Amino acid sequence: MNQKYCFKSYFSQQCTQFWDNTKIDKTQKYLMEDLYYIQTPFETIPCNLRLNKKNLIMEQDDKQYSTNVENAGLELITSDFNNDQGVRITKGNYTFEFFGKIKSIFDQLKKTSIQFNFTQRYTIKKMIAKGTFATIYLAECKFTQNEYAVKCFEKRHINNEKDKKNLIKEMQILRLMNHKQLLTIYEVFENSNYIYFVQELLKGGDLHEYLERSEKLSELKISQIIQNLLNGIQYMHSQGVLHRDIKPENLILRQKNNLNDIVIGDFGLADFYKYDGNYLYRRCGTPGYVAPEILRGQPYDYKVDIYSIGVLLYILLSGRRPFIGKNNQQTIKLNEIGDINYDDIDCSSEALSLMKKMLESQPENRISILSAKQHPFFTNAQKRESQKTKISLKLDVKCIPQQEHLCVSPIITSRPLNRHSMMNNFTLYTPRQLPRLSHDVKSIIKTESNEIHRSTISRQSLSRANLRLNNQFTNLQMYL
Known part of the structure; x- marks a missing residue:
């Protein structure tokens, strides 16, 4: 029995026909192509369907039709005649149904469409x-x-x-x-x-929670974290996307205590890069992590994410935040000025060099993501760790009593790096706060x-309900 629904989809599209003659990028590879059939009360008509990322293309009788299926309705259905499985795609008041071996095409379609079950x-x-x-x-x-x-x-x-x-x-x-x-x-x-x-x-908790309970990380471990983040951000930028809210709370470990498998999450403030700077939310982010050009109201590009990673590198190396104000407004002001104290940071010259280049207040002087990935900090951190390993192998482990434990000094902080103090400083401007309303x-x-x-x-043309958004969503913007 086919599953059917009566509500008007939130993503329902205004269209006058199903096939919209979408222009097809002929250079783009098809995700898949196969032969299916369309069912009518009198016969079954074969059709060849192709699918790229967003477009469904049908070839029939030497004619080609295309349609954009992004956010179209998607359902699995069953034929009333022979119980074959099929797919129903809905756009506005129009539907298209086809049958055959649909598993592969359905798995691809669900990545861009909306389901109801x-x-x-x-x-x-x-x-x-x-x-x-x-x-x-x-x-x-x-x-x-x-x-x-x-x-x-x-x-x-x-x-x-x-x-x-x-x-x-x-x-x-x-x-x-x-x-x-x-x-x-x-x-x-x-x-x-x-x-x-x-x-x-993701089961490992966020990086903030990890730092809260851990001792100071080695430069090798820090370099691995930063390198992984740069790889992720580089891919994101290649898709034309800026994250704009990189911070420890938005960096999640896949498994507990595994810093080698860290994931960038929370894309609530992410946006597609716009040359004219006309973003849906232009001045946004978390105080203390935001690139100064955002706070100054200047045009900005992908380098805002480099700055935020630089702030993270500063925290990992020093154990303190670069901008610590008595309140949010003061933190924002210090962040906007971009004057950072690099004294008393116990780190290598390569780490200090990369950190300073990432935290350049003027974006035109800030290091690019490609140059950052090639910085000597990453290769030298590995070399130093290898040298330490060789030296440690020469030690006689028998001379160390079994009862003794080697301890590393805890992370140094100018202010306790605990969850409550950090959340008090930043929660007001944190985007997409995880819900207060339980369902x-x-x-x-x-x-x-x-x-x-x-x-x-x-x-039917049902009018959309007037939906009420909690006022805290407006905190995605930061008004100075």
Whole structure:
């Protein structure tokens, strides 16, 4: 039996036909191509379908049709005639259905489209975190038993066009991220009340939590962290995206205590680079980590992320933040000036050199990402560690009593680097705060189960509900 829904999709598109004659980039490789068939009351008609990242192309009777399927509705269906599996794609009031061996094409389509049967596919196990207008759940796939992190947005809190654009933009950016050091999104679901992002489950906690309980890191370990982040940011920039909020709280470990596998998360403030500087949110970020040109209202580009990584490098090497004010306004002012104290930092000359080049107040003088990756800091850190290993091998381990433990001095801080003090300084401007509103799991399941047996997505022109967004979302911008 086909699954059918009656609510009007939040992503419903205004279109006059399904095939929109989208211009096809002939240089782009197809993700897949195969033969399927279209079913009519009288016959089955073969058709050749091709798929690239966003476009579905159909060839039939020497004619070619194309359509953009990004954020189109996507459902698995069953033929009424022979029980073959098929796919239904919905755009506005128009649908296109095809049948055949659809598993491969469906797996590709779900990466860019919107599905409607979340509770049929996933079981919510517990809440992980909550914030302003989204909640993070631990969920398990009913078919594979794999666990995922599901970011759940309540639609009534998204009440204006700008907020909707920001949500769609975040979803679009996440879909582009295909790198080990970047958060992965697998699929998106929707019902009448909620939107679900099914994402990779990262189990190691954030870097801030790790630093809170760890001793001072070696330069080799620090160099590995920074190098991995540079690799991730380089890929992100190659997709035309700026992150704009790199900080320890947004750097997540895949597994506990494994610093070699760190992931950049929270793309709530990320945006596509715009030459004219016309960003949806132009002056944004977290005080103490923001590039000065953002705070000064100057034009900026990809180098804002280099500056934030430089702040992180400063924290890892010194154990303190470069800008510490008595309040947020003072922190912002110090951050805007960009005057940093490099005294009393116990590190190599190469580490100090890279840090200073990353933290150049003027972006035109700041090191590029390619030059940063080739900096001697990374190769020399490895050499020094190798030399230490050779020396330590010469030691007679028997001379060390078993009861004794070698201890490393704890990380030096000018102010305790604890979670409470850091959160007090920065929470006000942290984007996409994980939800304060908890959502009743039973109500989510009930909402969807009431819809699952109704008729197809409403073809009627239903007016969208006036959604109310929690005022804290406006804190994504920083007004000085």
